[in-house]
Amino acid sequence: MKRSACVILSIITVFIFTACAKTPGRYSITFTDVFDTVTDFIAYCGSEDEFNKAAEALHGELLRLHRLYDIYNEYDGIVNLAYINRTASAAPVAATDEITSILQAGKDFCRDTGGRLNVFAGAVFSVWHGYREAGTGVPSDNELEEAAAHVSPELVHISGGAVSFTDGNLKIDVGALAKGEASRRAALLLGKIGIKDYMLNIGGNVTVSGRKPEGLWKVGVQDPDGEGLFTKVSVSDTSVVTSGDYQRFYEYNGRKYHHIIDLQTLYPADGYRSVTVICENQQAADALSTALFLMSVEEGTELLKRYGAEALWIKADGQAVRSEGFSRYE
Amino acid sequence: MKKTKKIALTGVLAAAAFAFSYVEYLIPFDMIGVPGVKPGFANLVIMAALYMLGLPYAAAVSAVRIVLSFLLFGNVTSLIYSLAGGVFSLAVMFVLKKLNAFDVTGVSVCGAVTHNAAQICASALVLSSGSVFYYLPPLLIFAVIFGVINGVILDLILKRVKMNAQGR
Amino acid sequence: MNKTVVRDIILVGVILAVSLSLILITRTNAKDGKELVITVDGGIYGAYPLDKDARIEINGAEGKLVVMIEDGKAYVVSSTCAGQDCVHSKPVSHAGERIICLPNRVILQIKGDNGADVVI
Structure with a gap:
């Protein structure tokens, strides 16, 4: 029996040394060139080499999707949304599955949210985008109403992998879905190359997989007033997305104008400071965080149930509302 | 006890230790606010092996638990943590038991404390950062609490098992 | 009471005392350090x-x-x-x-x- 003990102990020792030689541990990298935001990737890997390879593959995938969903720039040899926006009213454009599937999802979410979450309302969003970039004014009601006449999903046709518009002024803007969809595809890629325990944060779209050696991943939700953390959620194998009025905005005449536009008023939505959604489906989490920002808590609660998601609303007056199961993560 | 019986019992205990590890993996205790807090019922099983069967068998139970956890739901980093915790805590418990310095509960507490301290040292090495030692004092408090609970449970188990054995 | 049991109690007390005082020390000395x-x-x-x-x-x-x-x-x-x-x-x-x-x-x-x- 003494001998077997020696054997076991030496096996363990060998295990420790081989493991250490490969320097497993926590690795992280930050990208600044995708989706006009900051992307963090943290993973527990067996070696630095393994992590670097994964990070490179991830970066390539995110860059590819970023270009496909880019509505401001066209790229040589790629049919992306900017190209489709420019040409799809003249003739149908053959597009890849990444584009047709996100547009189909856009139609579904538009229907499920009663038109509140509408990726086909790029005409309205681009008016606000222009003023936000310039920072020197607010669009006129005329300008907004003119744009709002070209936002119906019915004007966009997807058939046989081709996209066409029956309205020359319609613009697609998948800003509310792109990061979620990119997270979903990135998760598939990371799963395929065998990265299991990681956290990916694409500008507020957090996907967590597996866990840290010491437990669950911890995602901090910012206090909208800038007073540190509002709360912290402990999660594994899900995604957490926050939409907040502090993420992208500009100030004019002492008033703040943020990036989440309510298509009913054509102005930035003013009901909440932030909405955080926890949902296993990354794309739904992203879409829901914006959709909930644009509807009452009651309507939002109904929508959450349909997707099996949880949410934390921080209202404009600072009051916090949690869906039934949210506090289980806190 | 016959050797075959000992080996059979080792298998049963290894299965139990692994089952406890899995349950503790499924129900994380993160909500307490200190990362890494665990009741450590697997350690209770390993201690039972140590007291009923001796060091080699306890080491086998611990090794099986660690390897299975790694293969089924761990990663290389968590393997290093559990190896560090497993090896050092078993060594300390063995020595303290040999010295007869403490009762079962005291040995259990020392095992739990060593387990946590070794894991924190491992994570300091893995993360190459000393700031993790900040978590050690609160972890130790939970280690003492769960160590006492496990020790008391084991004490009861050992007494029952002994009675049972004498009854035969 | 059994001698080892007394030692157990002392042990638990010592570890708890050390941990608590370490927590107090780190809390009070915790400069922001940000x-x-x-x-x-x-x-x-x-x-x-x-x-x-x-x-x-x-x-x-x-x-x-x-x-x-x-x-x-x-x-x-x-x-x-x-x-x-x-x-x-x-x-x-x-x-x-x-x-x-x-x-x-x-x-x-x-x-x-x-x-x-x-x-x-």
């Missing part, structure tokens, strides 16, 4: 304690940024970038908070322990 970590294009540019006022000039990917640390808060005074998002960003002071200048590939982040892997 720092501003600046990265340019993924590489660390520098780390600056938040409790010391400073003026930092950064050569970014496209141009220059001037960052101030004042009263434990960090903010961007000026930048040569087009959007000026970084200049309009609120001062940061809590762990995990960031100011980003995408055109210059500059990230200002507050490092400190808040127990979260990421803040959104």
